[in-house]
Amino acid sequence: MKYRLIVRLFCLAAWAALPSAHAGGAEPPAAVLHERLTRLAASPAELPAALRRGQAAASVCRHCHGPGGNSALPEVPNLASQNADYLLEQMNKFVLGTRKSSDFMTGMIRALTPEERVDIALFLSRQPVAYAPAARGSDAGRALFGQLCAKCHGDAAAGSHRIPRLAGQQMKYLEDSLKRYRSGMGERLDPMMAAYTRNLEDTDILALAAHLAALRP
Ligand code: HEC
């Protein structure tokens, strides 16, 4: 339970240092934030400043997600090179409570302004992946992924827009996430992922996670 200890210590040490919470301003519609992201990403004049703001706002995240979003903790997802729209959508979900985390994530994200979420998503999506080849893949996992998952996540598991990149993700995190969708208990509710995990056995989930963690991101 080393990770739990890190989380507790982090809460104690970092909470006081957080920037003042987004002061209760109305939450803009998600579509407006995604439009802002698309506009900044396409603007050579505005993008460099947005990336600098994102880097500054994300500095507190590296305690868990690692430098540049390359996590060294099995329970904590890599965010480096994740699709920007997916990162933004998940941050919005933490704020709205449609994604629940027993840890610290919801409070962390609520302390950001909506514009900071956009900047962070742009910054992290452009960080290089520190690829560490996973110890094993899984032939059974590869076959299942091709059958059930590749039509949305892509053959190379790179995803696009709001569909997450899975290649090279932390294996334990993949396993936890698939079980959360399958359980339908509300930590992660997504109708598509619920449908595609409903009939998976634990052994299928382990095989899928082993296959995906071993793919080069
Ligand atoms: C105390 C540790 C900790 C800190 C600090 C932290 N996170 Fe997280 N983060 C987690 C954990 C654990 C998860 C997985 C939670 C879950 O799925 O319920 C997560 C999940 C996420 C996800 C979803 C990723 C995915 O693949 O779906 C995003 C996005 C994210 N964090 C962004 C951030 C940002 C941005 C910051 C800094 C402002 C931050 N996190 C700080 C522990 C942390």
Ligand code: HEC
């Ligand atoms: C119909 C399209 C579709 C199919 C098929 C699909 N997914 Fe997904 N997947 C999604 C979407 C959309 C999300 C984001 C859902 C959310 O917001 O939580 C997602 C999220 C995920 C996540 C969370 C990633 C993270 O970083 O937290 C994992 C893991 C995942 N899918 C694995 C799979 C696997 C394994 C299969 C096959 C058994 C599969 N998916 C099939 C669309 C799909």
